[in-house]
Amino acid sequence: MSFRDRIAACNNYDPARAVTLFAGNERVGLLRRDNAAALRRFSDVFAVADDRVDVVARGDVAAVSGAVDAVVDALVAERRVPKWRNETFDVAPRWGAPVVFRLDRGAVPFFGTRAYGVHLNGYVWDSGTLYLWVGRRSPDKRVAPDKLDNLVAGGIGNGHGLEETLLKEGEEEASLPRSLTSRAVPAGAVSYRMETELGIRDDVLFVFDLEMPADFVPKNQDGEIVHFELMPVSAVLDRVRTSDDFKFNVNLVILDFALRHGLLRPDDPEYLDVATGLHRPLD
């Protein structure tokens, strides 16, 4: 068990197992080959070749999204996509680029479209020791039930901007007043590409740090977190290194936090693995 293992778990993507999903000349997703094959019969929406899949549905964003929704409906019925989440993510070649279609969140890994999230490290300095607020995810969560999580984390859904997602999730997940969350400091992004049982996660997590008032105790409102605990960062790092108690991608966000705040030292034999393993270059 090592930091390397945590990083590798989020970067197990193997290009030989996937084909690119194109919209025009631009990549918008990565389909595992079995998932690509399952799209063959929807030839009015997707053109499936051996080495690529093309979106062929035409029209505006609403029209393409509707055509894709009909496919997702069939995939849900076949249990290839687990379930509708009724929350959509924008699909685009790049962050900020025009949207090609909107996709139910439950189908995002099936199509391997890039997803964006926000993660907030809530920290407290006390007597020279740095602490992190850690949440335990509900046993009812579809992804990573019971695992440990950041103070606040959420996907950036269609129609919600990055900052708005952070403020909203801060309220719902941890009862953070917006006046507090808005003091969060952006500190970069963690990126990785991971194959799961559902397909491919091509994820970018915007990372924020927030120094928390010493007397503030977060309280969950939406049922997604069952418990919050303030843990010394050294203890958090021990659990990251020696267990899989934390949600897969939260390990990476915590390693990034620890590295930026000088809590990992260059004499750690995994220092360079961490320093060069958390920011997969986007292509």
Added chain:
Amino acid sequence: MSFRDRIAACNNYDPARAVTLFAGNERVGLLRRDNAAALRRFSDVFAVADDRVDVVARGDVAAVSGAVDAVVDALVAERRVPKWRNETFDVAPRWGAPVVFRLDRGAVPFFGTRAYGVHLNGYVWDSGTLYLWVGRRSPDKRVAPDKLDNLVAGGIGNGHGLEETLLKEGEEEASLPRSLTSRAVPAGAVSYRMETELGIRDDVLFVFDLEMPADFVPKNQDGEIVHFELMPVSAVLDRVRTSDDFKFNVNLVILDFALRHGLLRPDDPEYLDVATGLHRPLD
């Protein structure tokens, strides 16, 4: 001119233009094809094939280093390697792995062996504004003359550890007392792979931040820096974005600093380019 341009300049390596230098089964370097071809006649030291070069000199580190030195001598005479620097870098498959041979610093890009350096961001907070100490490199420097630089930066030569290099360079370059430099906080590493006229730079820069006393003015001792200036980080970022005033790799160290300290915001159109462009995964 953009942050992307600065990042791309340090990552222009094209694997099609290089072959791997092996020691046993492990990669220890990357030779541009013309450089590889120039090694053919030294068949007692290097075995040059179309798709790889192998170190075939045998013996302990001193013996292999001596054999390679004889080759470097010839390469310097032919002006393929610019000049002896009389400072050697360890050559190894990975940081911390056993050394295969030692190589004169001037020949490092020719062989494309991985080089390690330390860069120190010296900063000052004043009235809510963050400033960086910036040095101007001497016009006599072989690499990047006249360019702007971090407060302290240097390669990690054979026999000097990372911390020792930082302390020593702090004294020589900026007259920083060791008691001050030792308060520097490690903050990760910047990594990139770059083709230059000499060959390939496969570089890892350990990054440190040091909050400087408000009344301390750095003073160069070794003639490598002609002038120091305290600049607001916003002005530094403007110059990084719109000019090539800074040494190629210093741009990356400054972008990393700005990102970690919240001085780049997610609404910057280049935010994700920066967040995912400074840490080339090591392979």
